[in-house]
Amino acid sequence: MNDFVLSSRKWRLTCLGICQMQHEGGKTMDFVVIGGDAAGMSAASRAKRNRPDIRVTVIEKTHDVSYSACGMPYNIADPSRPMEDLVVREADAFRKQGIAVWTGHQATCIDRTAKTVSGRTSDGSSFSVSYDALLIATGASPIVPDIPGLDLPGVMVLKHLEDGRRIKYFIRDADVKRAVIVGMGYIAMEMCEALCERHIHVSMIKPGPGLLPWMDQQLSGVVQQELEARGVALYPGVRILGVEPVEKGLIVHGEGVDIEADMIIVAVGVQPNSGIAVKAGLEIGPHQAISTDDRLRTSDPHIYAAGDCADAVHAVTGQRVWIPLALRANRAGWAVADNVCGKPVPLPGIVGTAVFRVLGLEVARTGLTVQEAETAGFQPVSGVIQSRSRAHAHPGASQIWVQMVADQKSGRLLGAQMVGREGAAHRINAVAVALHNRMTVEDFSRTDLAYAPPFGPVWDPLLTAANQLLKKIAQ
Amino acid sequence: MNDFVLSSRKWRLTCLGICQMQHEGGKTMDFVVIGGDAAGMSAASRAKRNRPDIRVTVIEKTHDVSYSACGMPYNIADPSRPMEDLVVREADAFRKQGIAVWTGHQATCIDRTAKTVSGRTSDGSSFSVSYDALLIATGASPIVPDIPGLDLPGVMVLKHLEDGRRIKYFIRDADVKRAVIVGMGYIAMEMCEALCERHIHVSMIKPGPGLLPWMDQQLSGVVQQELEARGVALYPGVRILGVEPVEKGLIVHGEGVDIEADMIIVAVGVQPNSGIAVKAGLEIGPHQAISTDDRLRTSDPHIYAAGDCADAVHAVTGQRVWIPLALRANRAGWAVADNVCGKPVPLPGIVGTAVFRVLGLEVARTGLTVQEAETAGFQPVSGVIQSRSRAHAHPGASQIWVQMVADQKSGRLLGAQMVGREGAAHRINAVAVALHNRMTVEDFSRTDLAYAPPFGPVWDPLLTAANQLLKKIAQ
Numbered sequence: 001m002n003d004f005v006l007s008s009r010k011w012r013l014t015c016l017g018i019c020q021m022q023h024e025g026g027k028t029m030d031f032v033v034i035g036g037d038a039a040g041m042s043a044a045s046r047a048k049r050n051r052p053d054i055r056v057t058v059i060e061k062t063h064d065v066s067y068s069a070c071g072m073p074y075n076i077a078d079p080s081r082p083m084e085d086l087v088v089r090e091a092d093a094f095r096k097q098g099i100a101v102w103t104g105h106q107a108t109c110i111d112r113t114a115k116t117v118s119g120r121t122s123d124g125s126s127f128s129v130s131y132d133a134l135l136i137a138t139g140a141s142p143i144v145p146d147i148p149g150l151d152l153p154g155v156m157v158l159k160h161l162e163d164g165r166r167i168k169y170f171i172r173d174a175d176v177k178r179a180v181i182v183g184m185g186y187i188a189m190e191m192c193e194a195l196c197e198r199h200i201h202v203s204m205i206k207p208g209p210g211l212l213p214w215m216d217q218q219l220s221g222v223v224q225q226e227l228e229a230r231g232v233a234l235y236p237g238v239r240i241l242g243v244e245p246v247e248k249g250l251i252v253h254g255e256g257v258d259i260e261a262d263m264i265i266v267a268v269g270v271q272p273n274s275g276i277a278v279k280a281g282l283e284i285g286p287h288q289a290i291s292t293d294d295r296l297r298t299s300d301p302h303i304y305a306a307g308d309c310a311d312a313v314h315a316v317t318g319q320r321v322w323i324p325l326a327l328r329a330n331r332a333g334w335a336v337a338d339n340v341c342g343k344p345v346p347l348p349g350i351v352g353t354a355v356f357r358v359l360g361l362e363v364a365r366t367g368l369t370v371q372e373a374e375t376a377g378f379q380p381v382s383g384v385i386q387s388r389s390r391a392h393a394h395p396g397a398s399q400i401w402v403q404m405v406a407d408q409k410s411g412r413l414l415g416a417q418m419v420g421r422e423g424a425a426h427r428i429n430a431v432a433v434a435l436h437n438r439m440t441v442e443d444f445s446r447t448d449l450a451y452a453p454p455f456g457p458v459w460d461p462l463l464t465a466a467n468q469l470l471k472k473i474a475q
Numbered sequence: 476m477n478d479f480v481l482s483s484r485k486w487r488l489t490c491l492g493i494c495q496m497q498h499e500g501g502k503t504m505d506f507v508v509i510g511g512d513a514a515g516m517s518a519a520s521r522a523k524r525n526r527p528d529i530r531v532t533v534i535e536k537t538h539d540v541s542y543s544a545c546g547m548p549y550n551i552a553d554p555s556r557p558m559e560d561l562v563v564r565e566a567d568a569f570r571k572q573g574i575a576v577w578t579g580h581q582a583t584c585i586d587r588t589a590k591t592v593s594g595r596t597s598d599g600s601s602f603s604v605s606y607d608a609l610l611i612a613t614g615a616s617p618i619v620p621d622i623p624g625l626d627l628p629g630v631m632v633l634k635h636l637e638d639g640r641r642i643k644y645f646i647r648d649a650d651v652k653r654a655v656i657v658g659m660g661y662i663a664m665e666m667c668e669a670l671c672e673r674h675i676h677v678s679m680i681k682p683g684p685g686l687l688p689w690m691d692q693q694l695s696g697v698v699q700q701e702l703e704a705r706g707v708a709l710y711p712g713v714r715i716l717g718v719e720p721v722e723k724g725l726i727v728h729g730e731g732v733d734i735e736a737d738m739i740i741v742a743v744g745v746q747p748n749s750g751i752a753v754k755a756g757l758e759i760g761p762h763q764a765i766s767t768d769d770r771l772r773t774s775d776p777h778i779y780a781a782g783d784c785a786d787a788v789h790a791v792t793g794q795r796v797w798i799p800l801a802l803r804a805n806r807a808g809w810a811v812a813d814n815v816c817g818k819p820v821p822l823p824g825i826v827g828t829a830v831f832r833v834l835g836l837e838v839a840r841t842g843l844t845v846q847e848a849e850t851a852g853f854q855p856v857s858g859v860i861q862s863r864s865r866a867h868a869h870p871g872a873s874q875i876w877v878q879m880v881a882d883q884k885s886g887r888l889l890g891a892q893m894v895g896r897e898g899a900a901h902r903i904n905a906v907a908v909a910l911h912n913r914m915t916v917e918d919f920s921r922t923d924l925a926y927a928p929p930f931g932p933v934w935d936p937l938l939t940a941a942n943q944l945l946k947k948i949a950q
Contacts (some may be wrong), residue, residue, distance in 0.1 A: 038933070068867050071928045078870070085868040100678040190927075315923070326933045327926045348921050355925035364925055392543050393555070393560040407748045425930040426901035429922075429937075430908045436922050437912035446823050447904075447911050448790070450830035450839055452665075453546045458513070458801045462904075 004470050008283050031340050032117055032131035034107045034276070036060030037069065038326055039307025040137035041089070042333025043340075044309050048343040056099045057129055059117065059167060061106040062132045064161040068072060070326055072164035073190035075195040079172065083165045095109040102127070110134065110280040112300055133302055133340045136277055137333065138306035140270035140324050149243030154250050155264040158187060170263060176200055180261040182240065183268035184211035188360040189223075191265050196230055203259045205252065206236040206268065214369050216403040218265075218384045219419045223361060225429070230359050235259070270324060272309040285311040289322035294346040296336045306332035315349035316367050316414055316435055317376040323352045351435040355425045364428035367415025367435045370405055383469045387461035389423040391453035398422060402465035404431075404441070411440040411473050416465065424455060430462055441473060456461050501656065504529045506815050507592055507606035509582045509751070511535030512544065513801055514782025515612035516564070517808025518815075519574050525816040531574045532604055536581040539636040540566045543787070545801055547639035548665035552672040554647065558640045585609065587757040587775055608777055608815045611765060612808065613748035615783035615799050619741055620657070624718030626787070629725050630739040633662060645738060651675055655727050655736040658743035659686035659711065664698075664833040666740050671705055671834060678734045680710040680727065681743065689844050691878040693859045694894045698836060705834050710734070745799060747784040760786040765798035769821040771811045779814070781807035789825035791842050791889055791910055792851040798827045826910040827890075830900045839903035842890025842910045845880055854883040858944045862936035864898040866928035873897060875938035879906075879916070886915040886948050898931060905937055916941050916948060 031047050036058045044056045050423045058065065066089045075081050091101045104122035110116070118128040142157035144150055154174065156167050168177065179195050181188050181204045188204060189212075195202050204211070204227070211227075211234065212220045227234060238254040245251075249262040272289040283299035285291035290298055290305035294313065298305050308324035310332065328350055335347040353366040373380035382405040390397035398419030406413055416431040418424040434444045445466035451458050459467070506522050508515045511533045519531045533540065550556050566576045579597035586593070593603040617632035618627055629649065631642050645651065654670050656663045656679045663679060663688075670677050679686070679702070686702075686709060687695045702709060713729040720726075724737040747764040750851045758774035760766035765773055765780035769788065773780050783799035785807065803825055810822040828841040848855035859882040865872035875895030881888050891906040893899035909919045920941035926933050934942070 068928065070926070070933075071866055071868055074869055074928050081868075081870075088867055325926070327924065327938075328934075330933050331921070348918070350923045353923045353925045355927045357927060357929045357931060360931070366923070366925070391546055392563055393546055393556075394549060423901055425925060425927065426898055427904065429902065429905035429924045429935070432924055433905045433908040433912070433914075433919070433922050436918070437908070437914065439908075439912065443823070444908070445909070447908050448802065448804070448825045448828045448841070449904045449907055450828045450900060451545070451800070452542065452830045452832060452900065453549055454832045455830060455837070458543075458545075458805050460802075460904070463802075472934070473836075 019393070020247060026283065029132045029353055030130055031133045031135070032129055033058045033135045033137055034100065034117060035137035035139055035307065035309075035397045036065035036103070037067065037137070037139055037307070038329035039333040039336075040135065041066040041094065042330045043135050043137065043306060043336045044235055045094065045097065046334050046337035047340055048097055048099050050337060050343075052098065054341070058094070058099060058101045058274070059105045059107045059119065059129070060101065060103045062160050062162055063103045065094065065101060065103065065120045066351065067161050069159070069161070073157055073187070073194040074160070076164060076168050076171070076191070077194035079168075079198070083161060083168060086161065086164070107276060108333045110276060110303070112280055112303070115302065131302070133214055135336050135340075136298070136303065136305040136309060137307045138273035138276060138309045140272050142266060143271050144266055144267050145240070145268060147240050147242055149250075150266060150329040152243055152245055152250060154262065155175070155243060155266060158191060158264050159270070167263075167265070170201070171198060174262055176262040178249070178261045179203070179265060180205060180259050182206065182264060182266045184265065185269060186238065186354065188265075189356055189363075191267060192227065192232060193358050196232065201231065203233040203235065203261070205238050205254055205259065207237070207239045209237045210365075211236055214365070216260070216382070216384055219401050219403055222401055222419045223358060223363060224398070226359050226361050233259075259299050270308065272322060274309050277305065277309070285320050285322065287322040291320070295339045295344060296332055296347065304336045306336050313349035315351050319376065321352070323350060325350075325354060350434050353428060353432040355428060357425070360421050361419055361422035362422065363419050364424045366419045366432040367413070367416070368405055369415060369417075373405055373407065373414045378414060380405050380414065381408040381472050382406070382466065383472055385461065385465045385468050387464050388457055389420055392458050394453040400424060400461045402461050404465040404469045406441045406469055406473055408473060411442055413439050413441045413444050413466075416462070418461075427460070427462055441469050504607045505605055506531045506608045506610070507604055508533045508610045508612055508844045509592060510612035510614055510782065510784075511540035511566075511576065511578070512542065512612070512614055512782070513804035514543040514712050514808040514811075515567065515610065516846055517805045518610050518612065518781060518811040520569065521809050521812035522815055523572055523574050525812060525818075527573065529816070532736065533569070533574060533576045534580045534582045534604070535576065537637055538578045538864050540569065540576060540578065544634070544636070547636070548662070548669040551639060551643050551646070551666070552669035554641065554643075554673070558636060558643060558860050561636065561639070582751060587755055587778070588718050590777065606777070608779065610811050610815075611752055611773070611778065611780040611784060612782045613751060613784045615747050617741060618744050618746050620715070620743060622715050622717055624725075625741060626719055627718055627725060629737065630741060631716060633666060636747070642740070646673060646675070649737055651737040653680070653724070653736045654738045654740060655680060655734050655740065657681065657715065657741045658804060660742065660744060661829065661831045663740075663742040664831055664838075666742060667702065667707060668833050671707070676706065677708065678708040678736065680713050680715060680729055680734065682712070682714045684712045686711050687838075689840070691857070691859055691892055694876050694878055694892055694918070697876055697894045698833060698838060701836050708734075715758035735803060741764060745783065747797060747799070749784050752780065752784070760795050760797065762797040767794070769823070770814045771807055771822065772814070779811045782813050788824035790826050794851065796825075796827070798825060823911070826907050828903060828907040830903060832900075835896050836894055837897065837899035838894050839899045840890070840892045841903050841907040842888070843880055844890060844892075846879055848882065848889045853889060855880050855889065856883040856944070856947050857881070858940065859945055860936065860940045860943050862939050863932055864895055865930065866932050869928040875899060875936045877936050879940040879944045881916045881944055881948055883948060886917055888914050888916045888919050888941075891937070893936075902935070902937060916944050920945055
């Protein structure tokens with residue numbers, strides 16, 4: 001901590017010292033950012049705030065910057081809200097801050113020797129820009145499986161704001177009544193909820209086994225029941241043979257089942273947009289994400305990577321992983337800005353905390369699953385408990401399920417999952433903080449968590465889970 | 476952790492070894508518990524489960540054991556629910572388990588030389604019982620200030636289940652329309668909510684300055700506004716001269732104000748029931764609570780104390796404190812049982828996490844206030860931020876306030892307070908876990924907390940608070 005206090009106090013000195021030394025005694029430093037969403041715009045904006053003398057240029061292939069991509073399903077759920085509600089800050093606001101924001105510019109090539117980025121604009125002309133420091137924040141793209149017919153009109157993905165607009169207009173214009181969602185992950189679940197709120201009948205299909213396969217089966221069973229109770233048709237483990245147009249709409253041919261739909265959403269996952277980095281010869285890590293060190297530098301010290309295209313260290317395993325999530329993207333963007341501006345602050349790892357809502361349920365996870373723990377070399381032991389969201393005899397209580405994973409040998413807490421109608425989303429954070437601190441289940445079981453009857457039992461469900469898991473560890 | 480695993484595995488061996496050795500090779504061990512609520516019944520039940528051969532006797536002065544005292548305000552709020560809903564487990568259920576439960580027995584004297592507890596029953600006869608191990612779990616009593624008229628009919632406190640019944644019957648029988656609550660702490664707030672739900676007009680009065688004086692003023696201002704918006708009349712800083720009966724009901728004479736009421740609830744705080752321990756010459760700690768070590772032993776190694784009558788170590792300061800809360804009482808009861816049964820597991824400290832709901836607000840705290848930090852020798856620096864309970868542009872979001880306290884010198888996180896319509900109660904636990912781990916604000920600001928639009932902004936309000944506080948620490 002003292003180091004940080006000192007380095008903060010030396011901030012201006014360091015900037016004026018190291019950075020300007022690096023950039024030939026006075027030449028304006030060029031910080032170029034490829035990608036104008038969470039990581040990119042966080043980095044651009046913070047760099048400019050840190051050091052107004054830096055020239056910051058953002059290259060964005062779409063016409064939207066800085067929007068809440070995660071908010072799209074909820075926006076689609078409400079026909080009265082324009083998609084523009086999700087724009088956090090307009091491009092012009094960044095421009096007024098002194099940042100050059102080039103929308104409609106697709107970066108295609110990094111010349112690491114000349115230190116330039118080149119590409120094409122949406123009107124077909126080419127561009128090139130020099131950098132002293134470069135950030136690749138190109139995000140991730142939806143995976144579209146190689147299935148015949150997924151290029152038909154009415155088949156859509158959800159990634160950019162433009163995708164959200166397209167889906168929303170299509171629902172209105174084609175008067176969508178039946179939708180098929182290919183996939184059963186986070187985005188698939190959130191889209192399922194959104195479409196249900198629009199009174200669209202939803203079928204969900206995926207070739208792999210079970211919905212939310214990373215989840216403990218007892219917990220994913222709760223989610224499955226909720227979906228089915230709300231009339232969602234689930235087809236897990238069904239291979240998709242193809243999609244064809246029919247007289248009105250489309251038909252999904254699954255193995256043993258045909259599903260008619262007015263619209264198909266493909267949400268089987270995303271992959272990092274690391275092509276430009278591969279082409280430039282940068283080191284690539286897990287899942288083809290761009291390898292970074294704890295200061296977000298790629299294998300080229302002048303090039304950083306952050307957000308959904310970059311990897312990170314998992315604080316539980318110490319291994320490099322690719323878990324594309326919004327908070328990390330924003331935080332990594334800030335860290336890049338600080339590092340570019342001469343404040344060498346290392347960014348610690350992630351623990352993979354994620355939450356989503358589907359219909360009436362909150363679903364949350366952090367840390368490792370049993371399988372991930374096994375792969376990482378732990379001796380996982382896990383348990384599921386069922387508790388209540390409010391105290392004994394408190395009206396309105398609902399059930400809450402917690403799965404907790406630990407290492408049998410060391411007693412260390414490795415991860416948790418939760419499902420419930422209330423109280424799952426924020427509760428998971430207590431476990432996340434415990435994971436960052438490498439707590440044992442025993443130490444966690446003795447933490448002083450909040451209690452009042454409207455918010456949980458005296459023994460918080462997390463503590464009950466820890467107490468039960470302790471018994472298994474001791475066996 | 477390994478120690479724990481080992482000691483658990485050696486459990487039966489240890490019990491059969493140490494304990495029976497201590498008790499003259501086979502004589503049945505007598506474990507006597509004074510007080511039959513959270514700490515007492517937790518200890519009694521766990522001791523009997525741990526070792527069925529132990530003779531366990533519980534001495535309880537009222538006729539109720541094992542009930543959710545914290546649930547009483549919510550029960551009073553609902554005229555249709557019997558107070559018996561709050562009984563977690565009937566005395567007879569404990570008796571069936573083999574525990575002697577003596578209700579209507581008031582313990583008055585501990586003879587440490589003879590190792591006996593004696594007292595009087597509710598029908599006037601006397602009793603005496605021998606112990607090998609004794610637990611004092613006498614709880615706390617409401618403080619009734621020395622003000623003329625507080626002994627009048629219609630003036631009540633809320634502590635035992637019998638108090639709850641009395642208040643509930645009184646509201647019904649006296650057709651209460653106006654109530655005065657003396658005090659503005661947790662219980663006062665919860666009773667205020669309960670009475671408002673019964674459509675009773677509430678006035679709250681206290682001689683000390685401000686409501687919730689431990690709270691940051693900006694945050695307590697939010698609570699004050701909420702109370703006033705709901706029609707609650709607040710009289711902070713008003714000395715109470717006396718209470719008198721009037722033709723219909725009572726009148727509270729405050730300095731400069733007279734308030735008529737049908738009922739008065741006195742909720743100015745509680746004090747530990749340590750009289751029996753004082754009389755027995757046991758060491759007494761902060762606020763007259765019974766001093767205990769990390770195994771819950773008093774200054775007499777054969778006598779334990781747990782629950783609202785006992786002190787604890789504050790994990791942030793390392794100092795002994797008296798913070799009577801339900802989770803600690805239950806947990807300390809368990810720890811006593813384990814220690815009595817020969818499993819010497821030390822119980823770590825508390826961080827003072829507490830939460831309550833008042834009308835539409837969740838109010839939570841953990842760790843130290845600025846003043847407590849100062850008293851403990853830290854150099855406190857603090858900040859308040861205002862954030863939102865849901866993401867940018869997500870419908871239904873409300874404001875959420877976080878105050879965070881740190882030590883300027885070390886950067887260590889010392890405490891937090893939160894107020895909001897949603898998302899404050901469970902969020903506080905992340906800070907509680909951080910405090911147990913002595914995290915710096917910087918390390919906490921980098922934790923991987925959950926994000927999805929229905930549950931908060933990308934930067935959780937706690938992270939925003941940490942980020943802002945970091946700037947102050949660096950100054």
